[in-house]
Amino acid sequence: MHSYTEIFTKPFTCFPPGYLRKGDNMVCKLNRSLYGLKQASRNWFSKLSTALQSFGFSQSQADHSFFVLRQGSASIFILIYVNDIIITGSDMALLQDIKTRICTTFHTKDIGPLKYFLGIELARSQQGLYLCQRKYTLNILSDSGLTGTRPVDFPMEQNLKLSDSTGSILSDPSPYRRLVGRLIYLTVTRPDIVHTVNILSQFMHQPRQPHLDAAHRLLRHLKGTASQGIFLYAKSTLKLTAYCDSDWASCPMTRRSTTGYCILLGSSPVSWKTKKQSTVSRSSAEAEYRAMVVATCEVTWLSYLLQHLGVPLRAPVALYCDNLAALYIAANPVFHERTKHIEIDCHVVREKLHQGLIRPTKIASTDQIADIFTKSLGRTQFQHLQSKLGIRNLHAPP
Structure with a gap:
């Protein structure tokens, strides 16, 4: 989808060499926000989102590029990436009407069912969606x-x-x-x-x-493993499950720990991350507690997104951690020598625990899926956790 926006932009003073004479004091005012300018993408998204909202869509506060339209029992979902749009819904007549209105407002091209998007290949079956x-x-x-x-x-x-x-x-x-x-x-x-x-x-x-x-x-x-990807099961339960782990002082240069987490919707992975922690942890318990914080924040964001999708969140969300000390820190609000130096924002885990959003749970280290995000594992353990993560290879022989 390509379109020039009709929004007036602020003046700027970039003229072609030789255009101005000495002493001239003039500026340009563009009537169209051309591609390549800093404000072009912003103006384009502003015009597109305004048009969608005029069609009756509501913009998600969890992800501003996601729009939802509900009419009775029918729902239409639109996801935007710059000038590429994915649209889906539960009512084909309403879906076609929205596509017609978009094509009338903008110069667009409907390329049919989604098969390839931003380098990601998609395959459908009755069992689910393979990416x-x-x-x-x-x-x-x-x-x-x-x-x-x-x-x-x-x-x-x-x-x-x-x-x-x-x-x-x-x-x-x-x-x-x-x-x-x-x-x-x-x-x-x-x-x-x-x-x-x-x-x-x-x-x-x-x-x-x-x-x-x-x-x-x-x-x-x-x-x-070129054909491996993630499989999103069609009949999976809509229940979030989170796994978090930390490798204490794993960086040999800074001695900072590595945080890793993975969140599953049913048995399908929907969010994962590996990141070096911003500060040095004094103990493995502290490092694991910081990993719980990051996973808790992601669960909170996903709960907002699911709410806008109309999916009821089955709280509390099980947050699996293999460190007992970190679980005790999350459950016990008493400050002591191990926790008094930890930043206040880390105690968001306790807040969400008391609100009933999460339920920190002990898990054996051998079954901790998040281990694959924090450590370089051997063949046996790597393949074991990889299978639990929902990674599949549809091109492999049965």
């Missing part, structure tokens, strides 16, 4: 010259610790930076490689040979 980035993965392998490499079963050597002072500095860091940037986008449908990509992205400023070797090993893993 993968097979073509995107093969392009990465082709550009890296590793299409003929031997595959490996897991993305990173177990217990590998990369640092910024070991190995020779790459003479040209551009290929490494380009590769890692493309791998970051691949994590949209590949949660199993999030931890490895997170580690590799920490050395973009000055990559060294060990970092490139680790990136090539990840590519070897992708060679054998």
Whole structure:
């Protein structure tokens, strides 16, 4: 969908060289917000969202690019990414009417049922929806010259610790930076490689040979799993389940811990993340408690989004953690030597616990799905957690 907005923009003083004469004091006023200008995308979204709201859509406060229209028992959902739109709903007549109104207001093109969107391939069946980035993965392998490499079963050597002072500095860091940037986008449908990509992205400023070797090993893993993606089950229960974990003082340079979480809707993964913590934790319990905070905030946001979708949230949401001390800190409001130095915002876990949104629950470390987001695991444990995460390969033989 492409359209110039009809919004007047603020004046600016960029003229072509030689247009002005010495002493002139003039400005331009654009009647149209042209592509390439800073305010163009903002003006376009403002015009599009205003038009949708005039059709009766309500804008989600959890995600401003998401719009919902309800008429009786029928619902229409619209998701926007710049000038690409996904539209779906429960009533085909109402859906077609909305599409006609959009096409009348803007110069658009209906390309039919959703099969490929922003590099993500979609396949439907009666069992559910399958999302993968097979073509995107093969392009990465082709550009890296590793299409003929031997595959490996897991993305990173177990217990590998990369640092910024070991190995020779790459003479040209551009290929490494380009590769890692493309791998970051691949994590949209590949949660199993999030931890490895997170580690590799920490050395973009000055990559060294060990970092490139680790990136090539990840590519070897992708060679054998190019068709893997996430499967969203059609008949899955609409119940949120959260897993959080932390690897205490895992960064050899800063001694900061790594946080990882994964949230499932029924048995389908809908949100996951790996991130280095912003401060150094004094104990593993503190590191795990901080991981619970991040997961709790994500659960809170997802509850708002589900509410706008009209999906009733079955609270409390089970928040699985494998650290008993962190669970005790969340349940016990008494300050003591272990918790008095923790920032106040971390105690959002207690607040949501008392509100009934979450229910912190103990889980065995061997069944902690979030382990795959915080540690480089061996083959057996990696494949075990990968299967629990809902990752599938529809192109693999049965």
